[in-house]
Amino acid sequence: MRVDEDGLMYSRFLIDVGEDKLQKNNNGEIELPKDMVLPFRRIEDSLDFIYPSFENSAELFSKNCVLVPVNESVRNIISICIRRFLGNMEENCSFNSVCDGTNATHFPIEFLDSLEMSGLPPHKLELKKGSPIMMMRNLDPPRLCNGTRLITEELHKNLLVGKIITSAFKDEIVLIPRVKFILSENDGIPLQRMQFPVQSCFAMTIKHKGKQWTMF
Incomplete structure (x- = not known):
């Protein structure tokens, strides 16, 4: 469903979903109002409707956003969209290690590279010139803050x-x-990851809301 900045009812619905306030059926599912459902069963068809063209990407991605409930869906949509985007793919791999060198033998590099956690940029950040990204950390407030959206230039x-x-x-x-992202032992693994503090933002989880966007 497309909404503009005056879509207060839709915004309220998104908040209620995020806070788990809506009634569910016996399978734990929320029944969506019919006017919020796109007439497609395949995610690829839905993306064709939402992103019919990647031309004028700055205008497109400053006003449109795909919201999904879980990070796995975000990664799936990003994988589909970045491969449709024109241009050469650049794979930017992170540098990973453990905070305490004495535990290094317990955490092989291959394992550290495989970790995908909320708030942590991916080990393999796939980008193309012109593709949309979003800041994951306050780097230079108020110019570059967590949530700032950009277009990749170089x-x-x-x-x-x-x-x-x-x-x-x-x-x-x-x-x-x-920049360096650090997870403590309280997070389960004492990981240090050096990576760009951004993620592709063809899609994002529902907790990232923005009244200035057209949301799907």
């Missing part, structure tokens, strides 16, 4: 050049370096 080994497409700093060109 990709280098340790530097990403992006153009802001939202907020008062729209159209500004910014430089984004790799």
Whole structure:
């Protein structure tokens, strides 16, 4: 369903879903109102409707967003969209290690590379020139904050050049370096990951809401 910034009822519905306030059937499912359901059964067909073309990507991705309930769905949609996007794929792999070197033998690098956790950028960040990204950390407030959306302009080994497409700093060109993400033992694994603090944002989980977007 498409909504604009005045779609208060739809925004309320999204909040209720996120806070688990809506009635469910015996299978634990929420029945959606018919006017919120797209007439497609395949995710590829839905994406064709939502993103009919990736031309003028800055305008498209500053106003449109696919919201899904879980990170697995986000990764699936990103994988489909980034391969449809024109241009050469750049794979930016992170550098992973454990915080305490004495435990390094307990956590092989292959295992650390495989970790996908909320709030942590992926080990293999696949991007193309012109593809949309979103900040995952406050890097230079108020210009670059968690949630700021950008378009990828240039990709280098340790530097990403992006153009802001939202907020008062729209159209500004910014430089984004790799930064260190640290998980403590309280998170289960004492991981250190050096990666760009961004993620592709063809889709995002439902907790990321924005009144300025057209949401699906």
